[in-house]
Amino acid sequence: MGKLLFLFITLIIFGQQSIAALPAGDSEKYLRAREKMVQNQLSTRDITDKRVLAAMKAIPRHLFVPDLLVFKAYTDSPLPIGEGQTISQPYIVALMTELLELTGSERVLEIGTGSGYQAAVLSQVAKEVFTIEIKEKLCTKAGKLLDSQGYANVESRCGDGYFGWNKEAPFDAIMITAAVDHVPPPLLAQLKDGGRLVLPLGNPFSYQNLVLVTRKGDDYRVWQISGVLFVPMTGHALKDSGEK
Secondary structure (H helix, E strand, O other), X not given: OHHHXXXXXXXXXXXXXXXXXXXXXXXXXXXXXXHHHHHHHHHOOOOOOHHHHHHHHHOOHHHHOOHHHHHHOOOOOOEEEEOOEEEOOHHHHHHHHHHOOOXXXXXXXXXXXXXXXXXXXXXXXXXEEEEEEOOHHHHHHHHHHHHHOOOOOEEEEEOOHHHOOHHHOOEEEEEEOOEEOOOOHHHHHHEEEEEEEEEEEEOOOOOEEEEEEEEEOOEEEEEEEEEEOOOEOOOHHHHHHOOO
16 A cells, blocks of 8 residues: 555656646647647658657647637647738648758748747757747747747847848858748848758749758759748838739
8 A cells, every 4th residue: 555655646746747847838738739740740741850850849839829729739730820920830840940951050040930939949959040020019929938938049039031130140041931932132141151041932922832942152052842832921022022
């Protein structure tokens, strides 16, 4: 009887420690949902980078979606986050992250903070993350959430990401999370020699191609990855394309 009581108390203590180790607002329920998401949506497809898979399992995606959509946080689909923007499908988040081939020592620029989820994922696989959001409400909300969750290696600011973050350039990798019909020249200039840039390239109001741009000196090579559908990159990007 004494041994059974000791075992019962031990299980309670370790269970409490496990829950306490999760981020604020997280729970074992959501951890299991993430494990299922990683297994069914990522590992069984073509996501193989162990660090990316670990990041997707660690980041509480339900904290980055509107309260009314928390029950859909780990489904295989994008979700609206307000201001006409979306949080990308988990698979696309993982794919774009994996394409950057990060080892943990890189400085990464993200264009389009949105809810902050992609920046949180990048924070787990890069040394520093700089993220820019043009929608002020989203920018403020995402910045507060990232700070409250302790993502100390993420720095965010509000502004037009078309022009990048020249003060912090060059970057080892750049990710654009909104559709644009051309690669913004300022971002190409801020990409380090040997760097990688991933973005949805094509008609901002139709389907696009997810492409990877690599730089070697003044030579840029473009690799077609897959068809995607992203919301348009706004600000100067639309003006430059002639859209109103």
